Amino acid sequence: MLITNVRAHHIRIPYDAGVASFRQGASSISALEIVMVEVSTDAGLTGWGDAFAYVCPRTSTTAIEEMIAPQAQGQQVPDAAGIPAFMEQIQRNLHLFGRYGITMFAISALDIAMWDLAAKAKGVPLHRLIGEARRTRIPAYASLLRIGKPELIARECETALRQGYKAIKLHETTTPAVFAARQAIGPGIPLMVDLNCPLNGEDAIAFAHSCRDAAPMFLEEPVWPPEDFATLADVRTKGGLHVAAGENACTVHQFRQMMQAGAVSHAQPSVIKVGGITEYLKVTALADELGVRLAPHSPYFGPGFLATLQLMSLRDDASFVEVFSMKRAACLWRGRINVDANGDVEVPQGPGIGYEPDTAVMEQYRVS
Structure with a gap:
């Protein structure tokens, strides 16, 4: 061929x-x-x-x-x-x-x-080329865009739970925002906090201490620059919280540096950034070898999202798939990729990544 x-x-x-x-x-x-x-x-x-x-x-x-x-x-x-x-x-x-x-x-x-x-x-389906599926549905977490105001954060968290999501991720950088979310969702719902790389090590450690009582599942990318793995490891050691990173890492080599530095408890390969499925699989093998959990980065709705579902179906480690919390004007696929009432996304079982694109939608929203 x-x-x-x-x-x-x-x-x-x-x-x-x-x-x-x-x-x-x-x-x-x-x-x-x-x-x-x-x-x-x-x-x-x-x-x-x-x-x-x-x-x-x-x-x-x-x-x-x-x-x-x-x-x-x-x-x-x-x-x-x-x-x-x-x-x-x-x-x-x-x-x-x-x-x-x-x-x-x-x-x-x-x-x-x-x-x-x-x-x-x-x-x-793609997962069959790699191994045996352990899951046909993947629990989703609502990845909220940045909001800023605690009262609005609480409202959006409550909305996400009504939509069926089983976990929430914030993109916020203040302690009141984190506690507003925790109060809104209660103690039993996993809460993640993505800072998007704004802080030096000292400030990141202080932030971790300030929101520890809100019990976030992890802090994501607290440190600038994101490739400063030594400082990230220091935050993980001294901050008292799990640390996630990796959406900005490319190839297994950078993930190896990150993991061997002890920088993360959760590795976050992004299949459309890391080098595709090939590099993603190398990262997962390395994470398993070094005892690091996986929390893939997937706030997108193109082929990379379907590929991520296929790859996550191979694991039974209770990891969540990341879903951007937003209303899209159209679905790119001839199949369902929405979160259902139970907070899950179905893994498509068609050949390849599972679905074919809707060519009418592609033409309607085509730029080039």
Whole structure:
């Protein structure tokens, strides 16, 4: 099976996040930017992947078109056993552009599409290529955008629980915000706090102490810069709380540095940033070896989300799937990816990543 074409699709789907907001500098972001890669073959099968594209969709698109497509077009599609070597060669060919950031986002997109194709060639869901499914439904946590005001945070938390979510994650940086959420949801609901890398070590330790009585399941990325694993380990040791990080890490090598430094109790590989499914699987194997729990990063709704569901179905460690708490104008897929009344997301059982994109939705919200 030969790769005949690699095409990037930039899709922009508006959303309503209520009182919350996602900001880039002074600008408020009100649409999901999705950059999908479509890999066509001479056998008529198509594979889908996506690259991280928040506020950088044109850059991710260009990386796919100018860096990834020339590497892949004309190549044989490998089977599952051959994908790691295939993708390593592409990483080697592109290493002079850096092995982090946009380059790895684009590589991630192709890798996901390769696994999608390999599973479709066998007529099985992606997880069947890797192992035996332990779960067919994954409990979801509501990943709230930043709100700021404690009274509004409490209201949004209560809304999420009514929608069926079994856990909540805040993107807040103040102690009153954390306690407002805990008071609203009660003591039995897991609560996570994502700070998005704002603090030095001393302030991060102080923040951990200040919200310890709210019993967060973990603090996520409390430290700037995120690759300062020594300081992150210090926060974990002295702060008295579990620490999660990894959404900004690319390749298993950076995760190895993080884990060996003792920086995290929870590793957070993002399949559309880390290097795709291939690197994600290396990270999970390393985490199991070193006794680190997994808490994958997945606040997106493209092929990477479906791939994450497939991968999480292989584990029975009670981990949650991250779901952005927002109302999307449309669903990109010919299938259900919403959270049900029990707070779960069903793992799709179709070939590959499980569903095919809705081409009418793609055309309606296409940018390029």
